[in-house]
Amino acid sequence: MGIKITVAESLVKCLETEGITKIFGYPGAAICPFYDKLMQSNIQHILVRHEINAGHAANGFARITGKPAVCVATSGPGATNLITAIATAYMDSIPMVIITGQVKTEQIGRDVFQEADITGAAEPFVKHSYLIKDAESVPEIVKKAFYIAGTGRPGPVLLDIPMDVQLEEIDFEYPESVEISSYKPKNEGNKLQIKRVADAVKEAEKPLICAGGGLFTSNAREIMVEIAEKAGIPVICTMMGISVMPYDHPLFLGMIGMHGRKTPNRAISECDLLILLGARVGDRAVMGMKNHHNLKVIHIDIDPAEIGKNLPVSIPVVGDLKAVLTQISEAVEPKRHKDWTEYLQELKSSENIIHQTPEIGVNPAAFLDELNKLLPDRCVISADVGQNQIWTANNIKLNSGRFITSGGMGAMGYSVPAAIGAKSACPEAEVIAICGDGSFQMQSMELATMIQHGIVVKIIIMANNRLGMVRELQTSLYDDRLTAVFLDGSPDFVKLADAYGIGGEYVSNISEAKTALENLINSDKPYVLQVKVDENERSVL
Amino acid sequence: MKHTISILVENNAGVLARISGLFARRGYNIHSLAVGVTDDENISRITIVAEGNDYTLEQIEKQLNKLIDVIKVRSLPADKLLSRELMLVKVNCNNAQRPELIAIAELSGAKISDVSKETMTLELSANESKIAVFEELLKPYGVKEVVRTGVVALQKGGGGL
Numbered sequence: 001m002g003i004k005i006t007v008a009e010s011l012v013k014c015l016e017t018e019g020i021t022k023i024f025g026y027p028g029a030a031i032c033p034f035y036d037k038l039m040q041s042n043i044q045h046i047l048v049r050h051e052i053n054a055g056h057a058a059n060g061f062a063r064i065t066g067k068p069a070v071c072v073a074t075s076g077p078g079a080t081n082l083i084t085a086i087a088t089a090y091m092d093s094i095p096m097v098i099i100t101g102q103v104k105t106e107q108i109g110r111d112v113f114q115e116a117d118i119t120g121a122a123e124p125f126v127k128h129s130y131l132i133k134d135a136e137s138v139p140e141i142v143k144k145a146f147y148i149a150g151t152g153r154p155g156p157v158l159l160d161i162p163m164d165v166q167l168e169e170i171d172f173e174y175p176e177s178v179e180i181s182s183y184k185p186k187n188e189g190n191k192l193q194i195k196r197v198a199d200a201v202k203e204a205e206k207p208l209i210c211a212g213g214g215l216f217t218s219n220a221r222e223i224m225v226e227i228a229e230k231a232g233i234p235v236i237c238t239m240m241g242i243s244v245m246p247y248d249h250p251l252f253l254g255m256i257g258m259h260g261r262k263t264p265n266r267a268i269s270e271c272d273l274l275i276l277l278g279a280r281v282g283d284r285a286v287m288g289m290k291n292h293h294n295l296k297v298i299h300i301d302i303d304p305a306e307i308g309k310n311l312p313v314s315i316p317v318v319g320d321l322k323a324v325l326t327q328i329s330e331a332v333e334p335k336r337h338k339d340w341t342e343y344l345q346e347l348k349s350s351e352n353i354i355h356q357t358p359e360i361g362v363n364p365a366a367f368l369d370e371l372n373k374l375l376p377d378r379c380v381i382s383a384d385v386g387q388n389q390i391w392t393a394n395n396i397k398l399n400s401g402r403f404i405t406s407g408g409m410g411a412m413g414y415s416v417p418a419a420i421g422a423k424s425a426c427p428e429a430e431v432i433a434i435c436g437d438g439s440f441q442m443q444s445m446e447l448a449t450m451i452q453h454g455i456v457v458k459i460i461i462m463a464n465n466r467l468g469m470v471r472e473l474q475t476s477l478y479d480d481r482l483t484a485v486f487l488d489g490s491p492d493f494v495k496l497a498d499a500y501g502i503g504g505e506y507v508s509n510i511s512e513a514k515t516a517l518e519n520l521i522n523s524d525k526p527y528v529l530q531v532k533v534d535e536n537e538r539s540v541l
Numbered sequence: 542m543k544h545t546i547s548i549l550v551e552n553n554a555g556v557l558a559r560i561s562g563l564f565a566r567r568g569y570n571i572h573s574l575a576v577g578v579t580d581d582e583n584i585s586r587i588t589i590v591a592e593g594n595d596y597t598l599e600q601i602e603k604q605l606n607k608l609i610d611v612i613k614v615r616s617l618p619a620d621k622l623l624s625r626e627l628m629l630v631k632v633n634c635n636n637a638q639r640p641e642l643i644a645i646a647e648l649s650g651a652k653i654s655d656v657s658k659e660t661m662t663l664e665l666s667a668n669e670s671k672i673a674v675f676e677e678l679l680k681p682y683g684v685k686e687v688v689r690t691g692v693v694a695l696q697k698g699g700g701g702l
Binding site: 127128181 | 551554555559562566599606607611
């Protein structure tokens, strides 16, 4: 028999038992019972300045820890403000448990103050959701939520709890494990398929690994590198796969896609065996891929629905990447593929062109090269969405750090709250958010969160007074008819930071970059760099 | 091409919304949908007739399987399909026409469920093609109202879900 406590208190105990130490949230009337009990707990609550950022911060936190992270909001607008963050986590398979307050059970459906059907509204973007009406079921449902969010293909799980349910008393006992008969994620790969993979690798003359975000999820980075080295297979990555392999590794070629590098795109068009690892073949990733007739595709993913969805597959393997790759590493034979790898390595090194110095501002690639020289081993680079994302994706050279971004959803305003989450998860790491002047203004309120909670995130704003990616689109596809992309009226970001008590400086040409970046890295407090970029700069340099 | 898909689901609140929502947002066409509880009161069985090529069918099955409440999904093989649909149809019927309609009902294996001075309501449980023929036969009398349950189906023989 358990102890008699309220659902609100039991929720806090559930989170404690799950090992949750920090949660991100924003209170409101319908979630007050939970907050009232949270106060007595050692769980740290980080008060964001907009609910969406509670979601993105949990996202950043979860990416670093690899475990489900928690965010909280109230009913109605609090909950609906979370939707973009839920969708962002869903698209990138990030484990999250989202708790929202709901109006009293008896009021549901009457359009009362701050009522919104959040389980209905968020349905397309959640791995699963529960509107909890039975108080006694809370501990079991919370256990299920963490289990579902963190296993299989991870994703967000939403718990919507009416206020009166939060106040009900229950016999509390947290289950040690749960069984869901209709949910049994597959771990090991089919042995026959593994053999087929090994045979295909043996026969291939130009094999290529395309590494996706799933390798992080499954903690399979090392075993992937081991296989690449053993079988002499070059590696390209998707946006979500950046930093999965040390940038300087001779077998690593860079990011594919319409905004990717030349070498990886060439490699994917010329290979005879493509091995997709935890990558969902997004439209922007394979846009540059030429149609080939003799291409064999191996697709390894924990989600069978991703296999064959966007690309015909010759050898499908369903399972957890780490388990499957361990099976494969034993089965593949050592090989070199000397001509193929040397050809690609040469292509990659020929890409290291000298950056032109523009008349106005800095060349983003040259600027990021300066940053590369200063990055400590433990670092997290959180890129936003737009030109800044592509500049960073293509030019950041991480050998041991981690790159995070909103890959699938492309949600502007992601970088700073995600960096706040990442820094909260790993305070020892140097965490830098890189955004544009457009995206920064979607998240600048979080400077207050950083100050209030002492979260040392550094921010680089690539400012060109434009919504640069849309500007570029209008230039190339709409005959340079520019509309609604001018950011006139933006504040001086260094002064804005100063108003929050945050230091910062301007970089208007490349000669100032080194010192400014040293100041940013050496600061033990948050720091903001406003970097001048020419408005006509292209995303792929 | 039409496919008949059987789905076993946990009998939870909102499960039907999840399934119909999935079909809507991924652009799969539902021809008919029928749902009812099974011999286990915690489990419901849904029969969906959907339109699409083999790729779409594979995607439908895979996406349905991702829903946590879904226990089992199976597309029933066309050659082993035992499918039935219930139709209630109200037609105009005066005294003179009544014997003709009784004959049609007998011929089609339909039941006469309700009779009034001007109308007759017939009830037929049959597969889709028989229902279509039946409807054609009734048209000349003037069909006032039709209601259909949607197809429910099992696999013939010993095999099943």
